[in-house]
Amino acid sequence: MSYAQVSVAADVSPTTVAGLASGGRATVLRGTAEKLMAVRSTNEVTQGNVSSVGAVRRIRALYALGHYQYQIAELSGLSRDCVSDLAAGQWAALSVDRDRAVRRTYDQLAMTVGTSWKTRRWAERQGWVPPLAWDDDTIDDPKAFPQTDAIAPTYTEGANVVDRFLMGESVILDAAGRRQAIQHLMEWTEMPLEQVAERMEMTGSAVQRTWERLKSESRKAGRPMRRRVYVSLQDKNMTRHEMESAA
Template sequence: MKRPDRGPYIGQPVTRIPQMPKTAKVPAEVVMPHLQHLLSIGMTPCMIARAAGVSAGPLYKILAGQTVALKPTVDALLAVSPRPHPQQANVLAYAARRRLEGLAVMGWPGRAISAQSGLNLPSLHRVHAGSVLSLRTHVAVLDVFDRISHIRRGDIRTTKWAQRRGFVHPMLWDDIDDFYEVPAAPDDSGIPDPVVVERLVDGRRVDATRAERREAWRLLSVQGLPANEIAGRLSISKRTVERYKSEMAVAS
């Protein structure tokens, strides 16, 4: 069919709507605060680039003052967190350090952890001392933590050393790899420290939470000790013992 004469004053008909190019760019300033934060906590540009899955070149240009950047690159950089990433050759040490500190709370001395992990003592010391470590070391610590963190090794000297430094019990972390997480306070967690419980059961005086005294009471009750003897060993009143017994009955 012959098209009608459109006249010289009518433009050509639109055949398609121009699409945004795949190389769309955005202001680089949107990612700068995030990059500056990651650098301030110890990440290097190469660590950031590897975690983002981009080459280091565009990142260095942004850091040098480039005003615009490819949107996919900016989005990838904004998604980077301090969390150790398997693409990184080096990672932040905080996650491995938290794990070693948790093992110390459970009474695992350095030599025992070394034997379980295959890492020598200098490597373990570097985890405590440095801000960055190799991915290999991080994975080794992660592996040994997953295998033994629920087992109380029972080295009292190591546990006391860990407690004096305020190390966190492994069970007090919801996500041990979350850089920003604040673990539960021991007194609020409801999780008894097995070392404290052991001392209470032995009749030794020690600062203890209610959860720890309840657990010590349970263990002594299983042994068949009378209420007055349990009260004396735990330095609590007989009435408190009876309350624990009533609360346990209600809970069950």
């Protein structure tokens, strides 16, 4: 966030923000401090420049899928030079509007495989990874690393995509599909959180956050959701007839 953005979010003077950030002020009014402390890093940035880390990773991931540079440029509204410079990591920061344009394009293309084998080969030589190697919650974090063992999916379309994924087929899941898969694995299997995260190619914390959101939404809808515990009917010394009735 720029000084101006922090200033707007906290409703304090930009000069005050700059002075505190540079260490030039030893004290500050309690009211000003409370306003600044109320600003969260998750607040949406609406003006100024932002780090290019997320944009660079998203464009490189689209290259890894084989999407053409001109296609990314056309969909995003950015120039081809801009897309090329970002992919090359030549920009340390970019405007909020450009960052949003890259995000929109990434959301449109991240679940489909492109047709440019040259772009895909170039990305492979550079060590760039596809979208599935990145966790949506950490792709913008400079300290995050991709899961380099992520395998590029071979199937991206068709019916029952989530069911096919759960059966072990290599498919790409969109955001809704990932939520559905996480719900099934967390609610209807005894798979530990770590294994679910590995299966979804996500971090454990990201899976846990998604699961908590799903449970919260289900409670609001009047359909409480929880992890199921399986007990073998054979362990209960039930007769075959009793087991059939229970089933």
